[in-house]
Amino acid sequence: MKNPEQERLAQHQKDEKDWLKWGPYLSERQWGTVREDYSAGGDAWNYFPHDHARSRTFRWGEDGIAGISDRYCNMCFSIALWNGKDPILKERLYGLTGPQGNHGEDVKELYYYLENTPSHSYMKYLYKYSQKAYPYEQLIEENQKRSREELEYEILDTGIFDDNTYFDVCTEYAKGDETDILIQITITNRNNQPAPITLLPQMVIRNHWSFKEMSRKPVMATVKNGKDTSVCIDHPYVGKYNLYFQAADRLLFTENETNREVVYNEENQHPFKKDLFHTAVCNNDYDLATKNNSGTKFAPQYQQILGGGESKTVQLRLTTATLKEPFADFDSIFKARQEECAQFYNDIAPKASEEHKAILKQAFAGLLWTKQYYNYEVEKWLEGDYKTTPPPKERLTGRNNQWKTLRNHDVLSMPDAWEYPWYAAWDSAFHCVSFASIDANFAKEQLLLFTKEWYMSPNGQIPAYEWNFSDVNPPVQAWSALQIYAIDKAKTGEGDIKFLKRIFNKLNLNFNWWVNRLDRNDNNVFQGGFLGLDNIGVFDRSHGVPGGGLLDQVDGTAWMAMYSLNMLEISLRIAEHDDSYEDMATKYFGHFVFIAEALNKMDTDKANTWDDIEGFFYDRLILPDGRSTTIKVRSIAGMLSLAAVLTIKKNVLDKFPKFKASILWFKKYRAENLKYEVIQEFEDGDDLLLSLVPKDRMQKLVTTLLDEKEFLSDYGIRSLSKIHEKPYKIQIDGIEYSIDYEPAESTVSLFGGNSNWRGPIWMPMNYLFIQTLREYQTYSGNDFLFEYPTGSTKLLNLKQVSDELSKRLIKMFEKDSSGNRPINKNYEKYYQDSNFKDLILFYEYFHGENGRGLGAAHQTGWTALIANLIEQLEN
Structure with missing residues (x-):
């Protein structure tokens, strides 16, 4: 018998209801991406920096905190905050660019994906917002002082969260129906002293009209219903929606258009620009922002002083229905969706411990929260839009110029919605293996996307990632397809042969590309x-x-x-x-x-x-x-x-x-x-x-x-043997090259980012090795026995070895006898706190000796495979 969430997925797959029309598809970072870079030399970080993002219109998407959108990112909802001390309105997550960090790009915020269902019928996101001024300059200056041999300077190192001087901002969504989204934002003062907080639940219409012709410009406008006020949204691509909200202190309207005076030192045709709310709130000047009752960016404003430990909840509802009492059934719908979410995840691994269930649920929640709308049409991007200034001619022979057939316009699984807000082909293949456990249909369609004519090159190459589509990612799509097929068949009792046919016929082309180009x-x-x-x-x-x-x-x-x-x-x-x-x-x-x-x-x-x-x-x-x-x-x-x-x-x-x-x-x-x-x-x-x-x-x-002196760590398989603690050196053409075991962040500049494969533990490769050992066991049974660890005299078959490897990986996320999780190694003091202790981050990779989380902090793409390992062990 299907649970309610499975019923919704079945309705969606049969085209009875479009449950995935709305979801967490709003990116966490649109600035600094290749898509928004129209420079001659391809300097994406500096061409569109964070400082421009509040004032400058995006071309290929939008971004925000804890946000949602329709599947094509036409209408976007997110939250904005101000603590009375920050120099700017907190509308988007901040982090260092690649050149600014001593270990590459890095988000400098505290946020957690707590819950999400595959149909996005219930979603929960926690953002921790300091009551002290955000240290923008301090983070840049301190990281630039540090060498690659030193740790990154993180937001917790700045001390702004000491003494619980912060707000917990919890944003939840529950669907009453496919086009009926209930929104609840709860702000809690975690300090024992009163503190001011301003909340702006923002609705933003993505700007198409500045770049291309539209049949008509979208508009949001106030509607009076007796003493209540709501906003009607009329969008030519999405239709008509009503946004209901509880009584606010002010209603703010502006246009989602570039402030050319601020960005380009040019005259504006009108003053209602994208950054108007920032100016109004931070300068306490609301004359312009409250002057109009319509626009393409809107927010009701809630200003309050929360006492120590006090919470305040604001409710909104975005729906195609016209409702006289929009909040009458609000609490009952929310409660039902929360219970259904709990039931859905309990059914996945009913025998698991409560701790394992919590890890599994947050891993899948992160995977689902990082589904993102992704739009990139290379030919149009290279040439520029006819309504804007033509970009430099050098771009025509620059980055990705050979991929003019690539036209991406889909919801995709991102490795990390801030640090990697773009797909990577082999990452996505691993993501799909995790998706197969909760939404096999999405997993199949996502994997198939990369073989479509608007992704795959005519010569059969699969695009790698937006910084260089021509680079080569490992060809793991066929392996992923088999994993998806097996997981789906185990759950449903029926293998999807049609899916295998579809993927096989296209991967034939890709296989031939490999053979013809790389041998x-x-x-x-x-x-x-x-x-x-x-x-x-x-x-x-x-x-x-x-x-x-x-x-x-x-x-x-x-x-x-x-x-x-x-x-x-x-x-x-x-x-x-x-x-x-x-x-x-x-x-x-x-x-x-x-x-x-x-x-x-x-x-x-x-x-x-x-x-x-x-x-x-x-x-x-x-x-x-x-x-x-x-x-x-x-x-x-x-x-x-x-x-x-x-x-x-x-x-x-x-x-x-x-x-x-x-x-x-x-x-x-x-x-x-x-x-x-x-x-x-x-x-x-x-x-x-x-x-x-x-x-x-x-x-x-x-x-x-399985040798602990080489690859086997207490927390999984290292990517480089520990014997290279003594560097390996080689002379090539008169130049000496070397490599040494580095269990943590990379100290070399190869690839320039925050990744390191010279020793740390990587979840996808560990998962691949575990499945490999299970395959050998299928043939050999108990005929192959190995010492585990090597030299211990303890003999195990390969199924037992794979289980023990899984346990070592899972151990990174479990609390030890002192209540500490290895992933939090450097910040145990904070994560002992009652408001932190159950929050889990799923990092990009992990320290080869102590299991500390490294790299992208929210890479719940392939690191979500930890949930698959829990499911394998418990079932």
């Missing part, structure tokens, strides 16, 4: 470059190889072997319903065999990728004169060879005699000319194990993976 020597060993693992190498692999050579990458080759097996498995699953796909299974089996042979071949070349003495795969550098050398970095790039594994059960093989015959042919005839036999231990009538690495190498790699 430059036609030897089935792949280069690839970046491949998502930012600075894991001794040099930046995306910007050419030192000495002008080529780099045969173990991770590039392993990703392609895994891709081949994923496509093979999809072929077989489809072939059970459509036997014409059996030939495709043979095609991808062939690809896999040739890749496996190439990676594992044992010859006299001293620079072969596999080092039998050290038991590890290393990248191979090939110089222009033909000389080659191995780069002996022990990282998860070498470990990735484990991930290319597939068990094909006997009963499946028996269904496909042509495919089975091909396997037997390869086993017999290819083995005659090879020193490495790809198909091992297979006899007709048995299950088949396809593994990129032979059994003896697999055992050596897993032993190394």
